[in-house]
Amino acid sequence: MHIPFCQHKCAYCDFNSYAGLGRDEQERYVAALLAEMDLWAARPELRGEQVATVFVGGGTPTLLEGRLLARVLTGVRARFPLAPDAEVTVEANPGTVDVAGEKLHLLREAGANRISFGAQARQDHLLRRLGRIHTAAEVEEAVAAARRAGFTNISLDLMYGLPGQTPEDFRRTLEWALSLGPTHISAYSLIVEEGTPFYHEWRAGRLDLPPEDAEEAMFREGKALLEANGFEHYEVSNYARPGFKCRHNLIYWRNEHYLGLGCGAHSFLRLAAPLPNLGAPRPGLSASRVQGGSPVETAPGKPGQQYRFWNLKQPGTYQAALAQGVLPVEAGEPIDRREEMAETMFMGLRLLEGVSRRRFAGRFGQEPEEVYGPAIGRLVAQGLLEWNGEWLRLTERGLRLGNVVWAEFV
Numbered sequence: 001m002h003i004p005f006c007q008h009k010c011a012y013c014d015f016n017s018y019a020g021l022g023r024d025e026q027e028r029y030v031a032a033l034l035a036e037m038d039l040w041a042a043r044p045e046l047r048g049e050q051v052a053t054v055f056v057g058g059g060t061p062t063l064l065e066g067r068l069l070a071r072v073l074t075g076v077r078a079r080f081p082l083a084p085d086a087e088v089t090v091e092a093n094p095g096t097v098d099v100a101g102e103k104l105h106l107l108r109e110a111g112a113n114r115i116s117f118g119a120q121a122r123q124d125h126l127l128r129r130l131g132r133i134h135t136a137a138e139v140e141e142a143v144a145a146a147r148r149a150g151f152t153n154i155s156l157d158l159m160y161g162l163p164g165q166t167p168e169d170f171r172r173t174l175e176w177a178l179s180l181g182p183t184h185i186s187a188y189s190l191i192v193e194e195g196t197p198f199y200h201e202w203r204a205g206r207l208d209l210p211p212e213d214a215e216e217a218m219f220r221e222g223k224a225l226l227e228a229n230g231f232e233h234y235e236v237s238n239y240a241r242p243g244f245k246c247r248h249n250l251i252y253w254r255n256e257h258y259l260g261l262g263c264g265a266h267s268f269l270r271l272a273a274p275l276p277n278l279g280a281p282r283p284g285l286s287a288s289r290v291q292g293g294s295p296v297e298t299a300p301g302k303p304g305q306q307y308r309f310w311n312l313k314q315p316g317t318y319q320a321a322l323a324q325g326v327l328p329v330e331a332g333e334p335i336d337r338r339e340e341m342a343e344t345m346f347m348g349l350r351l352l353e354g355v356s357r358r359r360f361a362g363r364f365g366q367e368p369e370e371v372y373g374p375a376i377g378r379l380v381a382q383g384l385l386e387w388n389g390e391w392l393r394l395t396e397r398g399l400r401l402g403n404v405v406w407a408e409f410v
């Protein structure tokens with residue numbers, strides 16, 4: 001679920017988020033989100049399904065007033081059956097969490113059981129360089145407040161490869177993050193995205209990025225330090241204590257179905273009834289009739305057709321569609337069996353466990369080698385992929401050259 005508001009736009013950010021929107025806008029946006037939930041709850045796709053995970057991301061969800069955020073979470077619960085052990089995550093910017101913890105208490109009462117803080121770095125000069133609105137001390141206060149409010153599942157996002165950052169800075173950031181006792185750490189390397197202030201600095205030759213070998217050292221030493229402290233490296237950029245992998249993101253990496261709500265949100269679902277801008281799904285065919293990748297695919301006995309689709313990006317147009325009582329879908333594309341197989345490979349190979357031969361064959365009726373034999377052979381010969389029993393996974397070298405691996409399956 002996407003909340004598109006931020007207090008200030010960070011220098012590296014190209015997410016669909018907007019600074020400077022007021023309280024009225026927030027009220028209207030939350031009302032639109034609830035209207036979108038109503039429309040989905042009335043459709044057949046989610047009927048009889050239990051929701052295993054909810055993720056409220058952004059933007060900065062915690063920029064919303066606590067009562068509005070709580071309304072979003074209770075709104076989900078009122079319309080969709082949540083699994084008793086559902087993972088309910090809210091992303092939080094430490095600069096928008098009141099130390100008294102009122103907002104955090106409201107979130108807990110509304111059912112949030114996981115909180116993910118954008119901490120990014122231990123050094124305030126780096127946080128300022130990124131355009132973050134918080135200090136490291138505020139991260140510490142926010143984590144302590146979350147714990148007081150009853151959150152025990154706390155994730156921290158960190159960044160490396162930042163302008164002016166040294167491997168020593170990143171090591172200190174990791175040690176500091178570990179001292180805060182999180183259950184989960186995401187460590188992302190900075191990507192300079194087109195159109196951002198960092199991109200313009202980079203074009204002008206003014207972005208003092210660390211050299212490639214320093215960034216490589218940050219990744220390598222970070223991995224070693226986190227693993228030595230009991231974290232499992234389970235996805236290229238993600239580490240978890242035992243039992244605390246992000247179940248929501250595992251759905252993406254395992255290429256399973258999900259519904260995105262909010263402006264610009266993406267979904268992957270089997271549609272049983274027409275959607276605005278996508279038309280009617282064609283009637284289902286049995287999988288046995290589509291070997292080789294027909295454009296129409298469904299699993300036997302399941303009606304409808306799989307689509308990836310996305311919502312209107314701007315909050316205004318998103319809200320306008322809902323005001324007229326229609327789902328705010330901008331466009332989408334049917335996902336045929338070939339595409340689903342390719343996506344299952346390149347998403348699954350982000351996970352360090354890799355892609356299971358048995359699960360792949362159970363889903364598609366063919367083993368990975370039968371479909372991708374030459375590509376897998378090439379990548380194994382280059383030392384980028386390896387078989388670990390029945391799992392095809394990245395090697396240590398493949399981990400740093402993931403783009404080469406994933407490109408083979410796109």
Ligand code: SF4
Pocket residue numbers: 005006007008009010013014015017058059060093118
């Ligand atoms: S807080 Fe997050 S979403 Fe908002 S501008 Fe910064 S990086 Fe982007």
